[in-house]
Amino acid sequence: MTTTETDLRTRAEEILETLAGPGSRLREDQWTAIHALVAQRRRALVVQRTGWGKSAVYFVATALLREAGAGATVIVSPLLALMRNQIDAAARAGIRAATVNSANTADWERTYDAVAAGEVDVLLVSPERLNNPDFRDRVLPRLTASAGMLVVDEAHCVSDWGHDFRPDYRRLRALIAELPDGIPVLATTATANDRVVVDVTEQLGLSAGEPLVLRGSLDRESLRLSVVKLRTAADRLGWLAARLDELPGAGIVYTLTVQAAEEVAEFLRERGHPVASYTGKTPPEERLAAEGDLLANRVKALVATSALGMGFDKPDLGFVVHLGAPASPVAYYQQIGRAGRAVERAEVVLLPGHEDQDIWRYFASLAFPPEPVVRQTLGVLGPEPLSTAAIETRVDLSRTRLEMLLKVLDSDGAAKRVKGGWVATGQDWVYDGERHRRIAEARKAEQQAMLGYLDTDRCRLVFLREQLDDAGAQPCGRCDVCAGTAWSAEVDAGAAEAAAERIARPGVEVAPRKQWPSGMGELGVAASGKIPAGELAESGRVIGRLSDIGWGTRLRALLDPDAVPDDEFGPDLDPETGEPVSSTDLPVPKDVLDAAVRVLAGWGWAERPVGVVGIGSRTRPNQLDHLARRISDIGRIPLLGTLVPAGERPAAHANSAQRLAAVWQAFEEPAFALPDGPVLLVDDVIDSGWTMTVAARLLRRAGAGSVLPFALAQTG
Known part of the structure; x- marks a missing residue:
């Protein structure tokens, strides 16, 4: 030197x-x-x-x-x-x-x-x-x-x-x-x-x-890696609640969705644990406060999505627990790398769930769009700026995927963001279909590797390091495979019972749509600005979201029987005969109907509904008819009628503007009288919310005093 x-x-x-x-x-x-x-x-x-x-x-x-x-x-x-x-x-x-x-x-x-x-x-x-x-x-x-x-x-x-x-x-x-x-x-x-x-x-x-x-080497001598397999979401949540105090120091509990993070944090607080949730939807000032609380050990854990990840620095972080497996061993390693930087021992525990692969598939669906859609987007752009909202009326992509596509086109020189929106540059652009195909295959391989991690009989840290091409990795001697010691899969009965009660607690509020998407005139829809007060729906309710850790799994099993294995809940039974049924158009099972009644009983509406109106369905007419009739019978609320679908079944669409256009004239005018009072509007699923919004507008214009939307599930 x-x-x-x-x-x-x-x-x-x-x-x-x-x-x-x-x-x-x-x-x-x-x-x-x-x-x-x-x-x-x-x-x-x-x-x-x-x-x-x-x-x-x-x-x-x-x-x-x-x-x-x-x-x-x-x-x-x-x-x-x-x-x-x-x-x-x-x-x-x-x-x-x-x-x-x-x-x-x-x-x-x-x-x-x-x-x-x-x-x-x-x-x-x-x-x-x-x-x-x-x-x-x-x-x-x-x-x-x-x-x-x-x-x-x-x-x-x-x-x-x-x-x-x-x-x-x-x-x-x-x-x-x-x-x-x-x-x-x-x-x-x-x-x-x-x-x-x-x-x-x-x-x-x-x-x-x-x-x-x-x-350099990716070894971390402090990490103790374990996998604990439990049968149900209640078992996993109960296990965590009972074992949290046994984990060293303060740490992070990762979940795969925002809803799960909020639910788990609420349950752990109910069980006496000082925790806070941390997600992409957490306001910045609350995030900062939560980070400070974890750094100062004022909380036992932050229950977080991947929003708490890169760069968060707490050298003495004592543990990382995952409720649900990430889709990639590389992503998993990145998150567990938060732990054990300046301590001799840090616990890393993975509690996989049946629903993990459903969540992986959802996020995989947000991949780069196919070439025809990309060409359509480029064809929409011109020399005059178009806002993202205006592009949505002409390209059927969700806002998230559209924004990603526009940013990629910008970085590739085919489009440019300017004041007022996006313009085309006129430069030639080549769709690299082969690259996108290989990326999709790589994602599938990563998911299979993550499943392999759960079942491996080799050193878990070596498994992860090999996924990152970290050469020369030797068995760590510390993980549950190497050491032959593992966290017990036994679940405290009291904690499991409390967890089961918590995740079986139905009821989620659904905010109404209050403004029409921009540029609907482009799609032949005469709607703009704020929805008039006389056409608005009230705040609604569902039993649960399809992404919830408890009711989400149950509702997915009802609405898509192939989505959840029978060992989670068992097959659905006909509520009248008790025989197993497999049709998607089956009567609402007793446990789901009981949950609907609990939600309605606890709604706390200012004025009791004076009637029930069902939303007609082409795919599950018997199920929805049964749901509306049973709610009417049990609640002793008159069944006024059903909104009959008009024309052909609308095609599925990805973004808000296209979805509204598809359902704008989806129903015939009601052929039944509507009282001047609250009407309970019943459907199976609230997705974008536009079906309920359009149906509520139709009922309000026909004389309903107010409309209270209710559905079994929300897709969020």
Whole structure:
């Protein structure tokens, strides 16, 4: 090592001590990366396990570059939680950091001025900000011209081979291409197998100039991995409630859906455990408070979706429990990597459920659209901006999939986001069908691998490390397979009974639609703006959501008998004969009907309904007729009639505008008299809510004083 290199390393370790504490020393790979970035101005990809110290690399490199007169480092970071942790870490090293994200819009101008004045050492931006027209056109050119270094954190997000693809990351390739010569670029991730590493270097354009790729072992000596298989959702929830206090320290309980996170957190609080829920729907200020409570051990656990994941840093996190298996071993490893960074032992427990594969299939359905739909979208775009809502009236994609598609087309140069919406660029674009086919096959393979993890008789940590192409993995000696010790599958009777009662508790409120989608005139529907007060439905009720951990499974079994194995609930029985039945158009079973009665009895409406109206069905007419009649009989509420379907059965549609158009004239005018009072409107499933909205409008215009929607299930 030359004198200059020795001096640089000495200064680097001085900075590290301000960041990590006295006596801290750089790992060799950390120094290799820092030297490449600072002394050689290279491009590097660092793939190292969570907690290894990837942030130390870019903060130390930033300090050295700033001392040499370089501009501010721009860090692209995907999550607010990650940004907050990074800003706190930077401050410890005397690095002035600022962020531009959706939660601090009032500070943007002041932040931009501070960057221009050299008063900011690190600017953290979200990938979504890169495609904001004002930021992209006004701020980004100045940043790229003056940046001292670009850091892409959680770089696996750029690859649709990765477990957490974010289309906004695709814009980084263009950003990197526009950087002046000699500006170092660092990409970091904890979860990338060989295929993702190759794709990240290509997608980011890092391959120019022989990038430095540093990959380390993914072993974590503190983790104790176990799988506990239990038969029912009640057993799993009861097991968790009874065992939570046995788990060390504070930790995270992961669920696969938002609803499950909220339900589990509520139940655990009822059982006396200090926990909070944390999901993508949690308001930012509540997320921040929840993170602080976990960091300070004021809660035993956060019950979270994957919204609490990348970058959350609690070195003494004592456990991670999964209620439901993620669809990928790579995603699973990323989440369990939150635990055990600075403790000798951390428990990692997976409680798989029957419903896991249904949830995997749902998320898989949100994959990149087929070529005809993409070509249709490009054909809709022109030189004049179209809003996403306006595009929805012409392209049958859900808002989520449409936004993803538009972002990919933007990053590929075929479309562009401008003020007022999206325009076509006129550039040629090729649909890479082969790539999308291979990605779909890879997703299926990952799901099979996750199922393999549940049943493996090999070391569980080796299994996960091999999925990440971590060479040379040796049996850990700590997991339930290696050690021959496992958490007992016995469930405390009291906890299991309480869990069964909790998840069997029916009743979910369903908010009414209050505004028509934009641009309905394009689809021949004369509806715009707010729905008039005299045509609105009231707040409705369902027994449960199809994604709920309790009633969701039961309702899926009723509405789609092939979705749930019989060993969860047993076959449905005819409520009159007691014989097993298999038709989808069967009378509502007694347990479901009893639940409906409980929901209606506990509704607490201001005025009792004066009549019941059923919604006619082409697919389950007997079931819905039976449901409406039984509600009428039990509640002693007159059955007024049924809304008769008009014309052909509407085609299935993906987005809100298209769904409304499909049901706008779905029913004939009611042929029965409607009293001036509340009417209970009965259906089997509330999906987008537009069928209930249109039916309620029809009844209100025909004289009903108000409409109270009720259904067996909601799809959310």
